[in-house]
Amino acid sequence: MAIDYSERIPNNVNLADDRRLRRALESWQPRFLQWWSEMGPALPTQDVYLRTAVAVGREGWAHFDHVALPDYRWGIFLAERDTDRRIAFGQHKGRPVWQQVPGEYRADLQRLIVIQGDTEPASVEQQRRLGLTAPSLYDLRNLFQVNVEEGRHLWAMVYLLHAYFGRSGRDEAEALLLRNSGSEDSPRILGAFNEETPDWLSFFMFTYFTDRDGKYQLGTLKESAFDPLSRTCEFMLKEEAHHMFVGTTGVDRVVERAAQLMRDHDSDDIAKYGAIPLDVIQKYINFHYSVSLDLFGGETSTNVANYFTAGLKGRWQEERRGDDHLLTEAVAVVPHVERGQVSDLRLPALTALNADLRGEYAADCLTGVNRWNRILTAHGLDPTLYLPHVGFNRKVGTFAGHHVAPDGRVLDEAVWEAGRDRWLPTAEDKTHVLALMRPVYEPGKIAAWVAPPRNGINGQPFAYEYVHL
Ligand SMILES: [Fe+2]
Numbered sequence: 472m473a474i475d476y477s478e479r480i481p482n483n484v485n486l487a488d489d490r491r492l493r494r495a496l497e498s499w500q501p502r503f504l505q506w507w508s509e510m511g512p513a514l515p516t517q518d519v520y521l522r523t524a525v526a527v528g529r530e531g532w533a534h535f536d537h538v539a540l541p542d543y544r545w546g547i548f549l550a551e552r553d554t555d556r557r558i559a560f561g562q563h564k565g566r567p568v569w570q571q572v573p574g575e576y577r578a579d580l581q582r583l584i585v586i587q588g589d590t591e592p593a594s595v596e597q598q599r600r601l602g603l604t605a606p607s608l609y610d611l612r613n614l615f616q617v618n619v620e621e622g623r624h625l626w627a628m629v630y631l632l633h634a635y636f637g638r639s640g641r642d643e644a645e646a647l648l649l650r651n652s653g654s655e656d657s658p659r660i661l662g663a664f665n666e667e668t669p670d671w672l673s674f675f676m677f678t679y680f681t682d683r684d685g686k687y688q689l690g691t692l693k694e695s696a697f698d699p700l701s702r703t704c705e706f707m708l709k710e711e712a713h714h715m716f717v718g719t720t721g722v723d724r725v726v727e728r729a730a731q732l733m734r735d736h737d738s739d740d741i742a743k744y745g746a747i748p749l750d751v752i753q754k755y756i757n758f759h760y761s762v763s764l765d766l767f768g769g770e771t772s773t774n775v776a777n778y779f780t781a782g783l784k785g786r787w788q789e790e791r792r793g794d795d796h797l798l799t800e801a802v803a804v805v806p807h808v809e810r811g812q813v814s815d816l817r818l819p820a821l822t823a824l825n826a827d828l829r830g831e832y833a834a835d836c837l838t839g840v841n842r843w844n845r846i847l848t849a850h851g852l853d854p855t856l857y858l859p860h861v862g863f864n865r866k867v868g869t870f871a872g873h874h875v876a877p878d879g880r881v882l883d884e885a886v887w888e889a890g891r892d893r894w895l896p897t898a899e900d901k902t903h904v905l906a907l908m909r910p911v912y913e914p915g916k917i918a919a920w921v922a923p924p925r926n927g928i929n930g931q932p933f934a935y936e937y938v939h940l
């Protein structure tokens with residue numbers, strides 16, 4: 472399954488054999504490049520040390536080189552086909568997976584693909600100005616790597632729309648370039664993708680918390696009975712691992728720097744030394760975690776139950792689950808607010824699948840907080856970072872309309888208002904963080920608010936010229 476780079480659109484889906492599809496995608500390509508030049512990275516660069524996919528197998532799929540950003544070879548890469556693959560869940564369980572879209576599921580599958588596809592270019596738009604304030608060339612390179620891969624994820628979804636959904640798929644592919652993050656008239660579909668990513672702390676939080684939501688959504692689509700979607704998502708997940716890495720180690724390094732200065736000066740008040748105080752880091756965690764939880768939708772959803780039963784969208788690691796994969800009898804326990812307190816509600820597991828996925832995600836998020844606390848402990852400090860309660864600051868689902876403190880207490884309006892500035896970034900916090908954002912473009916140098924990485928990219932040293940400006 473080598474990737475054909477001699478084609479105008481690199482691919483491993485035999486595009487050369489399907490002239491109609493190839494022509495359709497070749498006519499979408501200049502529109503994508505136009506979008507990239509208008510909505511992609513605002514910082515002009517000569518070239519960037521990027522990885523490009525050369526194969527889709529387990530080992531050695533990436534090639535690293537300096538590439539001019541507009542010349543990046545965006546393409547269509549699906550994981551290898553397993554000809555024996557069978558549907559793992561729902562009413563069609565055990566039957567061979569689908570290579571075409573069944574008519575009765577066409578609208579639902581298209582909708583799922585459009586929603587996933589919409590998030591990919593949205594994050595590029597949200598991050599477009601960050602290059603202007605990168606803390607190092609290493610970080611700048613990582614930003615651009617994430618950006619080109621989110622662009623490729625858009626290609627992945629557009630390929631499916633063009634190849635399998637006819638006229639309406641082509642129209643949706645068009646519309647993916649017309650909506651824009653934060654636009655008044657035609658915003659992106661999901662709330663978190665219309666929020667700004669104005670500074671690098673937000674970027675690290677976004678790649679930790681919001682890209683991780685993406686990982687879990689892709690994980691459910693990877694289970695899909697629609698095999699081309701499954702194979703597309705499987706390869707996207709490989710690229711996504713780097714985005715998680717950028718977030719995890721990015722926050723690591725902000726915490727590390729804060730901890731060093733707290734220890735050196737024996738004080739929590741490190742803003743005056745040009746760092747980000749721990750309480751501000753905590754507020755950014757609270758914000759980004761809570762808006763990312765909203766991306767999982769309401770706790771109960773009959774749509775999602777139907778998607779599961781139909782085989783369109785599975786659970787996280789569906790095949791590792793020890794149940795019947797039908798969930799006709801199963802019960803789930805979901806938190807909700809009742810008589811001024813958070814309590815457990817028992818529901819049919821089938822309608823609570825969003826909460827199931829959210830639970831998997833929350834457990835994964837906790838691993839980051841634990842490692843950030845270990846950094847504090849290693850500096851002789853108390854491990855005080857935490858994830859707020861799942862009901863904190865929610866706009867979607869059962870907690871919307873309630874005020875829940877980070878510790879899970881349900882609050883009245885007045886107590887919430889009084890606590891808010893301790894829990895969520897204030898205008899002053901944001902101003903402080905923004906004021907620290909000044910570009911450092913000299914190889915081997917780094918901004919004062921963040922520690923350097925332990926390792927460079929692809930075995931290169933930190934001081935490597937990752938980007939030529
Ligand atoms: Fe993505």
Ligand SMILES: [Fe+2]
Nearest residue numbers: 682685711714
């Ligand atoms: Fe991503």
